[in-house]
Amino acid sequence: xxxxYDWELSANCxxxxxxxxxxxxxxxxxxxxxxxxxxxxxxxFAKINPLGHIPxxxxxxxxxxxxxxxxxxxxxxxxxxxxxxxxxxxxVLGETASWLxxxxxxxxxxxxxxxxxxxxxxxxxxxxxxxxxRLFGVLDEHLWFREREGLDWVTSSPHPTIADLALFPDVAxxxxxxxxxxxxxxxxxxxxxxxxxDGFTVxxxxxxxxxxxxxx
Amino acid sequence: xxxxxxxxxxxxxxxxxxVPRHVFWGRLLGRELAVWRADDGYVNVWENRCLHxxxxxxxxxxxxxxxxxxxxxxxxxxxxxxxxxxxxxxxxAPARTICNRTFPALERYGLVWSGEEPDGExxxxxxxxxxxxxxxxxxxxxxxxxxxxxxxxxxxxSPTDLIxxxxxGNGPGPGxxxxxxxxxxxxxxxxxESADGGSASTAVFFAQPADAxxxxxxxxxxxxxxxxxxxxxxxxxxxALTQLRDxxxxxxxxxxxxxxxxxxxxxxxIHLSEVPEPAPKGRRxxxxxxxxxxxxxxxxxxxxxxxxxxxQLPTFQPGAxxxxxxxxGLVRQYSLTNGPGELDRYRIGVKxxxxxxxGSRSLHENVRVGDVLAVSEPRNNFPxxxxxxxxxxxxxxxxxxxxxxxxxxxxxxGLDFELHVFARSEDHIAFxxxxxxxxxxxxxxxxxxxSETGAALESVLAGPGPHxxxxxxxxxxxxxxxxxxxxxxxxxxxxxxxxxxxxxxDIDDSTTFTVELARSALSLEVPAGATIMEVLRAxxxxxxxxxxxxxxxxxxxxxxxxxxxxxxxxxxxxxxQQGGEMMVCxxxxxxxxxxxxx
Numbered sequence: 001x002x003x004x005y006d007w008e009l010s011a012n013c014x015x016x017x018x019x020x021x022x023x024x025x026x027x028x029x030x031x032x033x034x035x036x037x038x039x040x041x042x043x044x045f046a047k048i049n050p051l052g053h054i055p056x057x058x059x060x061x062x063x064x065x066x067x068x069x070x071x072x073x074x075x076x077x078x079x080x081x082x083x084x085x086x087x088x089x090x091x092v093l094g095e096t097a098s099w100l101x102x103x104x105x106x107x108x109x110x111x112x113x114x115x116x117x118x119x120x121x122x123x124x125x126x127x128x129x130x131x132x133x134r135l136f137g138v139l140d141e142h143l144w145f146r147e148r149e150g151l152d153w154v155t156s157s158p159h160p161t162i163a164d165l166a167l168f169p170d171v172a173x174x175x176x177x178x179x180x181x182x183x184x185x186x187x188x189x190x191x192x193x194x195x196x197x198d199g200f201t202v203x204x205x206x207x208x209x210x211x212x213x214x215x216x
Numbered sequence: 217x218x219x220x221x222x223x224x225x226x227x228x229x230x231x232x233x234x235v236p237r238h239v240f241w242g243r244l245l246g247r248e249l250a251v252w253r254a255d256d257g258y259v260n261v262w263e264n265r266c267l268h269x270x271x272x273x274x275x276x277x278x279x280x281x282x283x284x285x286x287x288x289x290x291x292x293x294x295x296x297x298x299x300x301x302x303x304x305x306x307x308x309a310p311a312r313t314i315c316n317r318t319f320p321a322l323e324r325y326g327l328v329w330s331g332e333e334p335d336g337e338x339x340x341x342x343x344x345x346x347x348x349x350x351x352x353x354x355x356x357x358x359x360x361x362x363x364x365x366x367x368x369x370x371x372x373x374s375p376t377d378l379i380x381x382x383x384x385g386n387g388p389g390p391g392x393x394x395x396x397x398x399x400x401x402x403x404x405x406x407x408x409e410s411a412d413g414g415s416a417s418t419a420v421f422f423a424q425p426a427d428a429x430x431x432x433x434x435x436x437x438x439x440x441x442x443x444x445x446x447x448x449x450x451x452x453x454x455x456a457l458t459q460l461r462d463x464x465x466x467x468x469x470x471x472x473x474x475x476x477x478x479x480x481x482x483x484x485x486i487h488l489s490e491v492p493e494p495a496p497k498g499r500r501x502x503x504x505x506x507x508x509x510x511x512x513x514x515x516x517x518x519x520x521x522x523x524x525x526x527x528q529l530p531t532f533q534p535g536a537x538x539x540x541x542x543x544x545g546l547v548r549q550y551s552l553t554n555g556p557g558e559l560d561r562y563r564i565g566v567k568x569x570x571x572x573x574x575g576s577r578s579l580h581e582n583v584r585v586g587d588v589l590a591v592s593e594p595r596n597n598f599p600x601x602x603x604x605x606x607x608x609x610x611x612x613x614x615x616x617x618x619x620x621x622x623x624x625x626x627x628x629x630g631l632d633f634e635l636h637v638f639a640r641s642e643d644h645i646a647f648x649x650x651x652x653x654x655x656x657x658x659x660x661x662x663x664x665x666x667s668e669t670g671a672a673l674e675s676v677l678a679g680p681g682p683h684x685x686x687x688x689x690x691x692x693x694x695x696x697x698x699x700x701x702x703x704x705x706x707x708x709x710x711x712x713x714x715x716x717x718x719x720x721x722d723i724d725d726s727t728t729f730t731v732e733l734a735r736s737a738l739s740l741e742v743p744a745g746a747t748i749m750e751v752l753r754a755x756x757x758x759x760x761x762x763x764x765x766x767x768x769x770x771x772x773x774x775x776x777x778x779x780x781x782x783x784x785x786x787x788x789x790x791x792x793q794q795g796g797e798m799m800v801c802x803x804x805x806x807x808x809x810x811x812x813x814x
Contacts, residue, residue, distance in 0.1 A: 141454065144353055147232065148447055182241050182248075183356045185233050192238055207286060210277035 002027040002074075003058040005048060007034035009118075011111050011169035012067035013055040014203040019071055019165055022199035023078050027057075035119050068100045071162040083159040095155040099163035105135050106170035113177025125178075132179045139167070140184035147186060152193050160197060168194050172206045221245055225338035226402065227327040227422050227434040230351050234259055234328060239283065241274035243426040245332060246477025248272070249319070254294035254557055255280035261330040262297050263317035266290060267484070273316070281557025281628060292316055294557035298531025306603040309533050309596035317482060325436045326351030327422070343398065343405050343418045343438050350437040352419075353450060355457040357433060359468035361402060361425040364433060367464045368404040368421045369396050372456065375408050376441050377415035379452045419453075428474040433457055499761055501541045501590035503529070508561060510585050514639075514646040516568040517614060518580050521561045525588065529559050534621040535598035535687075535715075538562065539762050540575075541590040543582055548575035549763050551617035551689075551715075552594060553647060555624030562591075565646045567614035595762060597769035597786065598687070598715045600625060605683040607633040610676060610698060612690020616646055618715055619689055623654050633657055636676050638669060638690065669694060673701050680707045689715040692785075709790040716785040719766040719802065723783045729805035733757060733814050734776055748800040748810075757814065759800055766802035773800055778810035 002020065006013045006029040020027050032054050033039040041052045049056045049065045056065045057074075064070050075085035086092045109131035115121040116128065142154065153160045154167065172191050174181060181188055194200070195209040202208050226244055233240040234253040241264065242249040248264035250273035260283070264272050271287040282291045282300060289303040292315075299314035319330045322338065326349050329338045357364050372394045392413065398405030402423050409416040417437065424432040435457065441449045505522035513519035523529075537551045550564040569576045583589065600607075600622045607626055609619040616637060626633040635654060638661045639645045651658055661672050677686065677698065686707065688698045695714050702712045726744045731751070733740070742751050749771060752759055762770035766784030780798040791797060800812075 141353070141458075144232070145447070145450070145454075148450060182243065185229075185240060185354075188241065189233075189235060189238055207275070210279060210284065 001060070004029050005032050005045075005054050005056040005058075006030060007032050007040075007054055009204060010034060010054060011114070011173055011203075012053075012107070014169050014206075015067045015166055016055045016057065016070050016074070017203070018168070018201055019074055019084070019162065021201040022165075022197060023074065023084075024199065025074070025078055068103065068162075068166055071100075071166060075162050081159075083157065084162050084165070086157065086161070089157070092155045092157045092161065096161045096163040099154045099161075100166050102135065102139070103163070103166040103170065106132065106167060109135060110170040110174045110177055110179050113179055114173055115177075117177050129177070129179055132174060132177070133183075136171070136174070136179070136181065136184050136187060139171075140187040143190050144186040147189070152190070154190075160194065164190075164194060169203075169206070176205055220401070221425060222332040223335050224402065225329045225331045225334045225336075227424050227432075228261060228330045229328040230354050230434060231323065231326045231328070232351070233354075237278050237280060239274045239276060239278050241272070243430070244330065245425055245479060246427045247332070247479030248274075249330070250274045250276070250283070251321075251328060251330075252278045252283060254278075256294070256557070256560075258294055258560075259321045259323060259328055260294055260297070261319040261321040261328070262292075263319070265316075265481075267314065267316050279628065281555065290314075291556075293531045293559055295559040296528055296531045300531060300533045300556065301602060303603065306601040307599065309536070309599040312531055312593060315531070325349040325420075327434055327436065339403070341398070341405065341420055343420055344436060345438065348439055350440045350446075350449075352435040352437060352453045352457075354424075355433045355454070355461050356426070357431045357461045357464050358429055359431060359464045360428060360474050361423045361431045363464055363468060364423045364431040365399070365401065365404055367460055368406075368423065368433070369399060371404070371406060371421065371460055373406070373408050373417075373419065373453060375410050375415040375417040376437065376439065376445070376449055377417070378410055379441075379445065379449050425477075428477045429468070433461075499539060499547055499764070500592060501539065502593050503538075503591050505529075505562065505589055505591055507583060507585050507587045507589065510583070513565055514648070515641070515643045517644075517646045518566050518568070519647065520564050520566060520579070520583075522564070522589065522591065523561045529562060530593045531559065532562070532594035532621075533596045534600045534625040535618045536594040536596035536621070537598075537618070537762070537768070538564070538594050539592035540564075540579070541592075542575055542578045543587075544574060544578045546573060546575045546578065548579075549768055551598075551621065553617050553620045553650070555621065556628055562594075565614060565617050567646075592762070595768075595770055597762075598689075598713065600687070601685050602626070602629065602631060603683070604685040605632065606681055606685075607631065608676065608684065608686045609633060609635040610638070610673070610686065610688040610690070611636065612638045612688075612694040613640070613644065614646060615689035615691070615694075615715070615717070616651070617689070619687060620647055620650060622687060623657070624650070627654055627657065634659065636661060636672075638664065638672070638694065666693070666697075670697050670701070673698050674705075677702050677705050677707065680705060680711065684711065686712045687715075688712070689717075692716060692718070692720045695785075709788040712788070714785070714788070716767045719763075719783075719785045721766065721783050721785065721802070723766075723802055723804075724781075725804065727781075727804055729807070730809045731805070732809065732811045734811055735814055742804070747802065748804070752800060752814075759814065761801060764801045766799050769799070771800045772797045774813035776811040776813050779806035780804070780810060781806045 004027050040054050057070050109128045112123045112128040116123045116125050153164050155161050228242045228244050229240050229251045240251040242251050250262045250264040253259050264274050266285040268290050275286045277284040284291050291301040293300050297316035297318045299310040302310050321330050325344050392409040392411040394408045397407050404421045407418045419437045422434045426432050504525045508523040509521035511519050532552050537549045539547050541547050553563045566576050566579045568580045611619045623635045635658045728744050729742055731740050740751050759771050762768045769786035775798050781804045782792045783802040784799040
């Protein structure tokens, strides 16, 4: 059983819960009082992650920190389809790594704006919002051309990868940080598609997909 | 307030934006729009706020026929934006007047067009063939439209042929002159030629004034590129427009920001914020419809499709009926059989009753395709709850009609239901092809004797599950049997819903009594042989009505004091015992006095 050091409102913890839900993995969550308790900065938690970050997983004694590293590990180890992190496809793997780095950028901008609004973090709010809009503009244009190529996801794979998963929470939660998605129609369509993935799960601020009869 | 910008048609979205089951978030002249395509292809352009609590409809769900608000689940029909269901009030039919604001919409040149109060036609451009236009990626520019149009008049791009060559790896061909061949406040037509004059392309660049400081460039190329050069063409224009955007935005930042546009939010209509006046004139036929199709749908049953002569048909809910005013002066009620969001036409089924009063005979024999009929707006006295764990629909003969609308709504919403169709033979099942489309949920009971029907009902209505609701429509004896069996099986009145075709009750109208009207401060004598409704109308007190025989429930009023003799088949036994409501068309007083809340 995988143990997840978790905080429900963390977008990065949600990434891990989301992948475990999609892969059908059971887990045991250990809640960390991120706010207002700052438990992740406690001496006790430093024994688990000296960087003082969540999420961290403990998979039967194998301890790993950083959400994107955890996504790589879980997908490589547990995804029987081999599609979420396709280790045998160098091109898709390279693109996946590239977009995971891009997702670090959305964490530092869109997600930072959310921390500023929700938790009172001290960021230059105009700068982080502008940074988020710049990245969303790049992603929207990329996804628009992907659609024209008949592809639904950020990499050239016909299947979503952990890169889509890593990008989804910051995008879907952006309005909480005052970053509107009005000007990014392709990005909005991609979030609609992502929510239709089997095993999709929600967190506060992210809506469940509808259950109407399928088109046609 | 409407200036030129408000009276024009503007593009508000691209065809790429209105994909199935998605709600596009748009903006025009400072007003946010929710733009969505129903499964039947219809594109809706609505104000992007739910009239209930103001939440953006663009975060709602496009279920293919209706848009569902994310906040409280209010459902709005495609085409009308009328509310069809309020989950917090599952037993009630929402008032037809609950309606979000809609704007005109049409598609041309691969774009969706709308406007505040557009008059005339959207632009027809000689440069563009309606079927041969090729929409490019919309690019949002944070600058006023006039700056964008000015920059577009100096915009440069390569002819399509040369971009196609770039796809072969030969690099873009040498660019030539770009000339403005047309321009107004909101668009520029440009013709690009190659340096050698051997090829040329025309493109129209529309500037959508989203807001005072925000413009979306929606460009359309004349002629469709070959399939293998489409992506290079899209990329070429996207790159060129992105450069234009960056230059215009840099210039706009040097200028003082323009005054923001303020879209007027309409006041909530008076009919939603105040208690409505009673209907002024008894049975009204507010709509004129034309018979677009008439065809046999079963033995002795004719189907009619009715389309609007002018304007949009009003919203209906499953279970609703319309009054049809016939050429021979009779008025008859027919249930709408349409599925959710089907508002391009009303579809009814009419069973020929040779021994009836002549209503069905008139429709069967005299009404033809092309004829115009007066009908009422849809009225729903048989509302469908959607909070049941399971719904059981029981149809006898032509009683299928309201249940067919219900079954389609339940199926579309993915709710658990079963539909039992009782008919004399397969040939007597009306709208069989629609019923076939409901799949596994349908059970057919064909050619049963009365006792076999009773046995089948026993099995269908046996053992009520938790939160199960039953809806029955059919001939009187079948409804009576179903009522008895459901009660004996432990189903409560509030979970079993009936719709009668007619009221078989033998009414004793020999009594004389007084009705006191609490709100109108009137006291009226009802003589033998007259109905309360007749007396009310004779004294200028108007009440809504439809069937006027105690079957439909339209004329029900609250009873404040006195003991009514009900005589109707609309209220269930519990409601009749409570005595809180009655039908003024057939109900009378048990004593010498009734006090009514009108």
